[in-house]
Structures are given as C-alpha cells and as structure tokens.
Amino acid sequence: MTGHSVTLFQSFVVAAILARLISYALFQTALTARKQISTTTLKPMTLSPFLKKVFANTSWLLSDKVIAMAANLLVSLALARSLGPAGFGELSYLLALIAMVMPLAALGLNAIVTRELVNQPDGESRVIATATGFRLFGALAGTLVCLILAVTGLGLGDFKAAEQAQYALALLAFANLFNALAVLEFWFQAHLQAKFVVRMRLFITIAFAIFKLLAVWLHADLVSVIAIFALETICLGLGYVIIYRMRAGGINLQDFDFSYGVKLLKQSFWLVLSGIAAVIYLKVDQLMLQHLATTADVGTYAVAARLSEVWYFFADAIVISLFPAIIKLGKQANTKLYWHRLQQVSDGLFFVAVAIAVSVSLLAKPVIVLLFGADYLPSVQILQIHIWAGIFVFMRALVSKWLLAEDLLPFSLVSHGFGAIINVAANWVLIPIWGAQGAAIATLISYFIASYLAFWLSPKTRPIAKVMSRSILLPFTLGHRYWPKTALTKRS
DSSP states (O other): OOHHHHHHHHHHHHHHHHHHHHHHHHHHHHHHHHHHHHHHHSOOOOOOHHHHHHHHHHHHHHHHHHHHHHHHHHHHHHHHHHHHHHHHHHHHHHHHHHHHHHHHHHTTOHHHHHHHHHHOGGGHHHHHHHHHHHHHHHHHHHHHHHHHHHHHOTTOTTSTTHHHHHHHHHHHHHHHGGGGGGGGHHHHHHTTOHHHHHHHHHHHHHHHHHHHHHHHHTTOOHHHHHHHHHHHHHHHHHHHHHHHHHHHOOOOGGGOOHHHHHHHHHHTHHHHHHHHHHHHHHHHHHHHHHHHSOHHHHHHHHHHHHHHHTTHHHHHHHHHHHHHHHHHHHHTTOHHHHHHHHHHHHHHHHHHHHHHHHHHHHHHHHHHHHHHOGGGTHHHHHHHHHGGGHHHHHHHHHHHHHHHHTTOTHHHHHHHHHHHHHHHHHHHHHHHHHTHHHHHHHHHHHHHHHHTGGGGSSTTTHHHHHHHHHHHTTGGGTTGGGSOHHHHHHHO
C-alpha cells in the first residue's frame, strides 16, 4: 500500500468506529427516553400486533438512516482527501445547487400523501398517481432551472474547468427528475412495510458507496464522480417504481386527478414555501462562499458542515421516539403534564446538543487532521463555530412536531423565512471579512433566529419559545428543577 492508501484506510476505520458509536448511543438514548415516557405517562401494557408493526417499521427506518449516514461519511472522507479542498469545494457547490431545487420535487406532499393513503384506502391508486404526477411537474421545473444554468454557465465561471462543471450540473439536473418518484415510499410507510424500501435503498446506497470509493481509488475526475451521484439518484427512483410494482401493482396513470392534485397542493402550500426557505438557509452559505471567497473555502466549509450536521439525526430520532406519547397526553386534555413532558424532552435535546458541541469543539483538530488531512486544518475553527448551531437545530426538531400537532404550520414558513433572509444578509456581510468562518457565524446567527427567536413574535408560539428558553437557562440554574424534591424538603 502507498502512504496515501494507508492514511485513507485509517480514516475509513476511524469513521466506521465513529458511526458505530453514534448508532449505539442513539439506540441507548431513544430506549432510555422511551422507557421513561412510558413508565411515567402510560400504564404498563403488552404491545398489540399493530404496535409491534409500528415499532418494527420505525426500527427499519432508523437502521436505514444510521447505515446511510456511515456510508456517506466514509465517501465524504475519501472524496475530500482525493479531490482536495478546491475539488471538494466544486463538488459541494454543485450538490448544493441541486439541493436548492429539490423542494420542487417534493412539493411538501410527504406527510399529506401518507395521511391520504391512510384515510382513503379505496383511493390509493388516485393518491399515488396524482402525487407522482404533480411531483414530476415540480421536479421538471427544478431541472429546467439547473439546465439553464448548465447551458449558460451562469454561476460556474469561477470553476477551473467550467465546461466540465456544466456537464456535471446537467447530469445532476437530469437525475433530479427521479427524486419525484420517492413519493412511492409513503405507500410503504402507510402500510407499515418500510423494510422493503429500506432493503432496496441500502442495497443501492452501499453499492454506489463502493463505486464512489473505486472512483477515488482510480483518481476519477469531477464529471465521473458526479455521474456516479446522478446514477445513484436515478437507480433509487427506479427502485421505488420496481418495488411498488411488486407490492401494489404499479402506478396507474389513468387515475391521475388534476383537480384532486390542486387540492393537495393547496394543503401543502405552506410546506412547499417552508421547504424552499429551509433549503436556502441550509445551503446558501456554500453558494455564496463560491462567489464571495474561493472554491477551497467551500471545500473546507463543506467538511466542517458535514461533521457538524451528521449529529442532527440524533434530534430527529429522539423526537420520533418520544413525541407520539406526548401527543397522546395532549389529546387527553392533560395540559399540565403535556407541557411538563415537552419541557423534559426540550431539556434532554438541549443537554445532548451541548454535550456534542463541547466534545466536538475539543476534538475538532485531531479528528479533522486524522480523517481529512492537514489540508483541511482551516475546517477546525469553522467546525468549532458551526457545531454550536446544533443546539437550536436539536430543539427545533421538537418545535417542528409541535407546530404540526398544534396546526400552526404557517409559522414554520415564517421562521424558515426569517432564517433564510438573515443567513443571506449575514453571509453577504461576514464572508468578505472572515471567509468560511464568517459563513459559520452567519449559520449560527440564522439558526438562532429561525429556530428560537422567531417564535417569540406570535402569542400562539410563545409558549414553545418559553419552553426553549427554560432549557437554555438550565445550566445557569444548575438544573434546579431536576433536584430531588425530598432533598429540598429536608433542607427547608
């Protein structure tokens, strides 16, 4: 083995160990929390066959997320080392461009389609055909935007090989059409058959992770690497069609109902706008870095962002595990206990996020040097700033579910909109001064505003803002409200 190969192999081993630790910690956290909720809010009971199917379905989905996260981490390590900061920056920029139009391929219909499939078992064919058709229209609109950019070269002039970047963007734009077919996954979720989707997706994810690693080994150019990404998206879309045909008989285009689709789209209107705003304030930093700084800055920032954002899955998994039990309390009109449990979950999310932020800040330099190499040393300070935005992302995971449960979805758009505007403005000011570190500061500011401060603006959302505030103040009160009451009584 060459020195480069040995270093790359060591990085793979370390990444695999980290992914395993994340998976184990996630499982233990969710298990402990679920036991606490169930023992304090619900009476002991044996699981019905339906609940067993629900838990099995959730387990498949969580396993998919963890394995995909590990595979993507390994691929990112290999690509970052092979391409270098500038090359990895070009790749990250193109992927960020495609991410900006992906909400058009979803149209905010995910949860709505699942609801419709559950409520209209006799109209499944109409739901699937209509949702798929409308999502294809949305994906086509996004693809056309990216093709225009690819053909004109607009926004790609800073690339060393602008022509290659144009070809690469055109490939990703075409593959974006197949993102619309992911709507078929929600038929399997509605029928608690996620294992079929997970098996297909994991097979494709692992297979293409191997292809990407082979491309690194063969020192493939940017277009070749992008072609693998595009082909993976295409295969995933076709995979959904194949397994849906095997389990449900396929899509019947004759059941497409335009008026019904318009009705669904009206219901998802706020979610579409919210999704667009969210992706702007999640990805716009990398796009602006390309034009206000250098491509190498995009690469070093992308490495830090990946290491920071990989932890966000913890928040979603914890909330998914606990929120159904909390919502049950709300439906039982047990208001006091309902808010008490919300506070407990918010406190737990805050504590986990702070623990992660402190640990990552302390270990950032040795981990980045070991995994990505000395070329990515500028990523250390970026990561030490960016990781603290996770505090607001973690608590936002709970708030997002609360907004859905309380039928306050327009506020999701308002908060994401604030985040998008602030992020663009902050990046515009800070990147010319501090480069990629300025983009990290802008991210922290925008997350603070979008995921916390914005909820103080309306009386309807202030209760959840107060919950988050109490969590943020928890360290300053030394966790006073969790002190044993018996001990306090004896002292008094």
